[in-house]
Amino acid sequence: MRLVVLTSGGGILQTIQDAIGAKRLNAEIVLAVLAQPQPSEQLHTSPTIATLAIPPDLEAETQAHVAQKILAHQPDLIVLENETNVFSATFLAQLSPCIMTLHPALPGEFLGADAIGDAYDAFQRGDILNSGITIYLLTPSLNTKEVVLKAGIPMLIEDTLEDFETRMFAIGQQLLIKALTAYAAKYHSANGS
Secondary structure, rough: OEEEEEOOOHHHHHHHHHHHHOOOOEEEEEEEEEOOOOOOOOOOOOOEEEEEEEEEOHHHHHHHHHHHHHOOOOEEEEEEEOOOOOOHHHHHHOOOOOEEEEOOOOOOOOOOOOHHHHHHHHHHHHOEEEEEEEEEEEOOOOOOEEEEEEEEEEOOOOHHHHEEEHHHHHHHHHHHHHHHHHHHHHHHHHHOO
């Protein structure tokens, strides 16, 4: 199964590479796309993985060009680090395969770009006792969002925001690999590979 990974530097690329290297995920990364490249952020990939760095504010013409570059790699699945990151719905709609994405909240909760911070603040106010991670599969039209996996994440009274973020990222990456592994198994079964 051919993967394109769209990331803004959150560590998901390395997690997927590690799972592939350890033979826990039957897939190959054919392109890694990094949005919002900062001087301190670099794509750490195998020499066999093509890479593309893009600016955070893609204009419509540039979006179409980047989408063409992604599709030229013939991905079977696009992995989007976080649904609320810098990739616009217009940009994502140009991509034809399914898109798997991780959102750091349970379905219908904390929909904004700072879902982890919003959940932490809600916990501090006493509004919630836990948060969670949801892995979605988006259709090419982006009209349908199917929950693939979700997990509740406990919030602890002694947590700092950094503690909670660290736990969310670690569990989110584990859940994403579990979802990718299940998707790859279905893909290989359907394609006889």
